[in-house]
Amino acid sequence: MAGFRSRSSGLYALRPEAFGADPSGERMARIRRSPHFADGVFQNPGGPARTRPSGSTAQFAKNYLDRAARTLRAPAAPIPVHPTTVADLARPPATGLRLTWAGHSSVLAEIDGQRVLFDPVWGERCSPFPFAGPRRLHPVPLPLAALGPVDVVVISHDHYDHLDLPTIKALAGTDTLFAVPLGVGAHLERWGVPADRMRELDWHEETKVGGLTLTATPARHFCGRALRNTQHTLWASWVAAGPDHRVYHSGDTGYFTGFQEIGAAHGPFDATMIQVGAYSEFWPDIHMTPEEGVRAHLDLQGGRPGGALLPIHWGTFNLAPHAWAEPGEWMKDAAEEEGQAVAFPRPGEPFEPTGELPVEPWWRAVSGPLARPWRRPGIAESMAGTSKGDLDLAGER
DSSP states (O other), rough: OOEOOTTTOEEEEEGGGGGOOOOHHHHHHHHOOOOOTTTEEEHHHHHOOOOOOOOOHHHHHHHHHHHHHHHHHHSSOOOOOOOOOHHHHHSSSSSSEEEEEETTTEEEEETTTEEEESSSSSSSSSSSSTTTOBBSSSSSSSSSSGGOOOOOOOOOOOOOTTTTTHHHHHHHHOOOOEEEEEETTHHHTTOOOOOGEEEEOTOOEEEEEEEEEEEEEOOOOOOOOSSSSSSSSSOOEEEOOOOOOEEEOOOOOOOHHHHHHHHHHHOOOOOOEEOOSSSOTEEEEESOHHHHHHHHHHHHHSSSSSSSSEESSSSSSSOOSSSHHHHHHHHHHHHHHHHHBBBOOOOOOOOOOTOOOOOOOOOGGGGOSSSSSSOOOTTTHHTTSSSHHHHHHTTOO
16 A cells, blocks of 8 residues: 545545546546536436446345355356467467457457557456455466557556556556546556556547557446545547457446447447446446347447457456356347357457357356346247257256
8 A cells, every 4th residue: 555645635645556546637627628527527428327236235135145146156167268379369360350358358459450458457356455356267368468569558447347457557567558538547647657658538539559540439337446436537438440440349338329329430340349247237227238238239330230249348257146157148149139140259269250250158168057048038939849958048068
């Protein structure tokens, strides 16, 4: 822990380094000028979003502490991690576009000769403390240094499972650029990232990195790292467009009609990376279910199936009451109903979205059985000739 002078009290106080820093000075002045900042906080598209669990606290606790459900929130055996090598990533993608999912929302995107690292989290816990908080359910697929040179690190928002102190400090020692939402630069400066290596953007602003255009686009979420959440740092989704390919990273977001507008302005996309884990009926405004994730992808593609969908924000940390494998299973079914191609790589497995996709439901071999099916009412009846084993979301063993 390190001492600092509190801007509000003028007294010295102890503050964990992982809390980062609050925006101040010209950065805070720019935040106040943002059209998305009002009444002292950043505003969500589509109106206020509930950022705390809604409904009955007793019901939430009952759901979260249920013994059978708690068992299913972790894999029943070690998660298979793809043995990616330095040589794998040193070889240029044949199609000009390659994605490597490192787990949760961390993705290395190689786009038309540029290398973009989205929301890198290589730490053991997504927490301000090394001894407490959600711990990784699988090891990192490869060391951070083994990724090779990265042109730009893109951060969606400042929550611990997206902005990781040890990872940022390691990257601060390289010559990579950082593209972050408005206000998030205050954290990075405190952790040693020089101001001239940061591009801090409001929604709809863009920056160039080599031949790549990065655009910060709206999302429906919230921010905060310290005990007092000032809502003074923005959250964003991101578009990365090269001469020949374009991709979209959702960050964390609830479903909203803005996906259609983003798709109309920047799509269609060769690949989208869509948050589909850590959802709950207790916080429906700020995270998407797999069905909503498929709907968001279709919105981004102009209302029809196209490109590849990579589900992110699942599999690595236990952050919600749902079963660990549920996002993968439900995404598989929801996408099949819409005829949408989905990539299901193991953590660390590179793939080219415009080529052959990894589609094996690898989680089934290490998951307990899921309690209820995804399929909408009417789907099961239409599959009356299908055996019970085919409908069992635990999959074939």
